[in-house]
Amino acid sequence: MTWQNELSSAFRRADELSQFLGWPVPQLDNYPLLVTRGLATLIRKQGPNGVLARQFLPHQEESAHHGLLDPIGDQAHAKTAQLIHRYHNRALLIPTTVCPVNCRYCFRKNELLSDGPFAQEREQTLNYLMQHPEIEEVIFTGGDPLILSDEKLGAWLELLATIPHIRHIRFHSRVPVILPTRLTEDLSDVLESFAGRFTLIMIVHSNHVSEWSDAAIKAVRHFRPGGLRWMSQSVLLKGINDNPLTLAELFRFFAQLDVRAYYLHHPDQVRGGMHFWLDLEAGRKVWGALHDQLPGWMLPQYVIDIPGGHGKTPAFNPEGHSFSGSLLDRSGQLIQTIQPSFPVSDSTARP
Ligand SMILES: *Cc1c(COP(=O)(O)O)cnc(C)c1O
Ligand code: SF4
16 A cells, blocks of 8 residues: 555544544544554554553543643744744754644644644745755654655755755654655655755654554664664653653664664643643653663653743753753743743633
8 A cells, every 4th residue: 555545544533433443532623633544553452541542542631721822932933834943053844734643742733723824835935044044954844744745855855955055954754653654765766866965864753662563663774765864752741651661662662773862852731732741840750760771872862842932951950850940041041930830821822
């Protein structure tokens, strides 16, 4: 089956998925459902209380109203409808809002709804990039950039290749683990053809070893066009991987797969995903114990995005697990004070 067929035959209705799984799945009005058949098979094998069901099946808790609509403040740094430039020398490009799956904890879950802020503005985006010679790296994110066809991806890369100061291309994707059939020979050829022009980096998003089918493991081992470097990003999630043993297993697995662990994100306070959230002190305890179990080269950076668009900052406080409630910027200036154990409220919330 081609990856396109796999995607078009994915479950999009709770009643059909429920019938396949053999247990009830709620139909939510606010957040859509998308689960490929391959993923549904893994979910079924693990059962209704497994970490896959929790990550990917709709849940009534998503209707809770606390949490932020744009938790990391992307929109404060949007330069065009599809370009976010927060850090001096690198920018996020959002060429699509489609994903291979709808993760229930997604930090963009409110923005990715059909009336969300991201639109196709390729010309304006390219103009902005051309006018900003400090930008060395374009990071394809989304949605999921590997959902684009080879033609569309190739066209983006060709256009970016005409901008001399862009030297690195990075993809943030969940496709390698969720839809590994997408890693085709043709895609490999497209990337290979830019090998001398760009450094190519693939950051696969995965939170638990049980997400990985044999096909996904094989695909990632095999897919290394043009010296493509594989790295990982994971989100610390309550009830999924918020214990040191589960995370140690995950990072050992990445090491075996020759995927360098890059980021472990402290969860964002996103509306509709607060049931996955844990406070910083709890995260630091997990991290501290993890740190004792793994060699340094297997460890990712543990980071937190400060609400309001202030960017990523290291989340681990080596002196202790307690958290004063003050979030500082790099110069040591106080940006925000938040209650360490309670979610912040969204003063910018739209109705
Ligand atoms: C995370 C992020 C990046 C990438 O940062 P790195 O530290 O290079 O991984 C770039 N732009 C935005 C807006 C981000 O949130
Ligand atoms: S793949 Fe990424 S962007 Fe898409 S739903 Fe999952 S977390 Fe969100």
